[in-house]
Amino acid sequence: MRGERGMHDVVIRGGRVATGGGSVDADLAIRDGKVAALGAGLGPARREIDAAGKLVLPGGVDSHCHIEQLSGAGLMNADTFETATRSALMGGTTTTVSFAAQHPGMRLSTVVADYEALAARGAMTDHAFHIIVSDVSGENLTADLPALMAAGHRSIKLFTVYDKVRVGDAEILDVLWTARAHGGIVCVHAENDGLIRWMVRRLVESGRIAPHHHPISHPRAAEIEALSRMCRFAEFTGQPVMLFHVSCAEGVGVVREARGRGAPIVAETCPHYLFMTAADFASAAVEPAGLMCSPPQRGTADQEALWAGLARGDLDLVSSDHAPYRLDETGKYAHGRDAPFTRMANGMPGLETRLPLLFDAMVTKGRLGLDGFVALTATAPADIFGLAGKGRLLPGCDADVAIWDPTATRTFGTDDLHDGTGYNPFAGRTVTGWPVTVLRRGEVVVEDGALAAAPGSGRRVPMAVSPAMRPQADPPAGRLDP
Numbered sequence: 001m002r003g004e005r006g007m008h009d010v011v012i013r014g015g016r017v018a019t020g021g022g023s024v025d026a027d028l029a030i031r032d033g034k035v036a037a038l039g040a041g042l043g044p045a046r047r048e049i050d051a052a053g054k055l056v057l058p059g060g061v062d063s064h065c066h067i068e069q070l071s072g073a074g075l076m077n078a079d080t081f082e083t084a085t086r087s088a089l090m091g092g093t094t095t096t097v098s099f100a101a102q103h104p105g106m107r108l109s110t111v112v113a114d115y116e117a118l119a120a121r122g123a124m125t126d127h128a129f130h131i132i133v134s135d136v137s138g139e140n141l142t143a144d145l146p147a148l149m150a151a152g153h154r155s156i157k158l159f160t161v162y163d164k165v166r167v168g169d170a171e172i173l174d175v176l177w178t179a180r181a182h183g184g185i186v187c188v189h190a191e192n193d194g195l196i197r198w199m200v201r202r203l204v205e206s207g208r209i210a211p212h213h214h215p216i217s218h219p220r221a222a223e224i225e226a227l228s229r230m231c232r233f234a235e236f237t238g239q240p241v242m243l244f245h246v247s248c249a250e251g252v253g254v255v256r257e258a259r260g261r262g263a264p265i266v267a268e269t270c271p272h273y274l275f276m277t278a279a280d281f282a283s284a285a286v287e288p289a290g291l292m293c294s295p296p297q298r299g300t301a302d303q304e305a306l307w308a309g310l311a312r313g314d315l316d317l318v319s320s321d322h323a324p325y326r327l328d329e330t331g332k333y334a335h336g337r338d339a340p341f342t343r344m345a346n347g348m349p350g351l352e353t354r355l356p357l358l359f360d361a362m363v364t365k366g367r368l369g370l371d372g373f374v375a376l377t378a379t380a381p382a383d384i385f386g387l388a389g390k391g392r393l394l395p396g397c398d399a400d401v402a403i404w405d406p407t408a409t410r411t412f413g414t415d416d417l418h419d420g421t422g423y424n425p426f427a428g429r430t431v432t433g434w435p436v437t438v439l440r441r442g443e444v445v446v447e448d449g450a451l452a453a454a455p456g457s458g459r460r461v462p463m464a465v466s467p468a469m470r471p472q473a474d475p476p477a478g479r480l481d482p
Helices: 083-090 107-123 140-150 169-182 193-205 211-217 221-235 247-259 270-275 278-282 301-314 354-363 369-386
Strands: 008-013 016-018 023-024 027-031 034-041 045-051 054-059 060-065 093-101 127-131 153-157 185-189 241-243 265-269 399-409 430-440 444-445
Touching: 016 369, 023 107, 054 369, 060 083, 060 354, 060 369, 083 093, 083 107, 083 430, 083 444, 093 107, 107 127, 107 140, 107 169, 127 185, 140 169, 153 169, 169 221, 193 211, 193 221, 211 278, 221 241, 221 247, 247 265, 247 301, 270 301, 270 354, 301 369, 354 369, 354 399, 354 430
Parallel strands: 008 045, 016 054, 060 093, 093 127, 127 153, 153 185, 185 241, 241 265
Antiparallel strands: 008 027, 016 023, 027 034, 054 399, 399 430, 430 444
């Protein structure tokens, strides 16, 4: 959409604009997919949107989504790029970062090309990828990964658990060293595999195999140990590390202590840790299998510690960790409804609920305020992952806009999301504040509860080398001291 000379494509009038650097009462003008101006009396425009009484915010950036991905257990999740990104847009998220998942024996270059093709066909959000590395053999580290990073795939994901994708400590260090050499960030699912295996064996031996036993199988000690180890590895190599889905109070403490030592660490948490506890498995609103995730939900004291960590800046952002599996034989019950929790997929949908839940807590209830909400859900993830033009509403930025009605109240239903999962893990919860109009690069893609985007209309956003990706100058590993 290109405006005539002197005319904007869109002007959003009368709202309060959160720019990513503060909030101001202003009109916002859009031209050629970019924010053209902020101020008063802007115009004329081919289209005007009345935002009086509403909040004009950057579209959400969700930097942790599993989309059209084959799990380590060989189970395809419930979403295609079309269904997942449809759900994202309906919830106010305009940029997603999902995973290109390598399994053993696969070439990284082929894996990423395949996921790029899937996204090009179906994605309606702008998007980027984390590369899951599970096989460092052959030319995966020496040729493929450097070339992919040079092409803007600068985020790498590693697992310390799960048979098909777990990598050992030496391989982790090799990946960190490669990332350091080529400019990127390494994200880690950090839990201690041995502790979890030991707990699972004891639970199975004692017959405690129902879904509500799953949280016990992932003890907090497993998370604490692995988070601590990854912080030491980041410190040793000088390579920045993102710690995914911190779930417990001690995890926040690990991050805070590591940063105090100067370790190059950033960290996130997720809504299911802020708004759920293990006690929710006893609720009748959602089947317990639908709440299984790893790490699991913890307790109320952990929730408060996570909120405090967000307020202090120990935790940098809140992502959804959208990991959708249906509550049927194609998903959670692939091995039968009576299968033990050890044979049920971990994960739950969250792309569409992330922003409304956080808006209600941070803005409506005043927990961290409007600017804090924007920072944690849009600006920080865009900055950390080098997504240029995203996460802010300033001249020259992409015109990714979510217009929120702060008075709109909605109670989540049992199956009211627009993804492919078929259930809402937050069913029965009421939130105040809802994105009523969403624009992606200046194009209205959600209006009056209806989607107006076409599959494949999203664009890949190459990751630039961000400040969060810059390694420390002289790490101990670089000196090779005895």
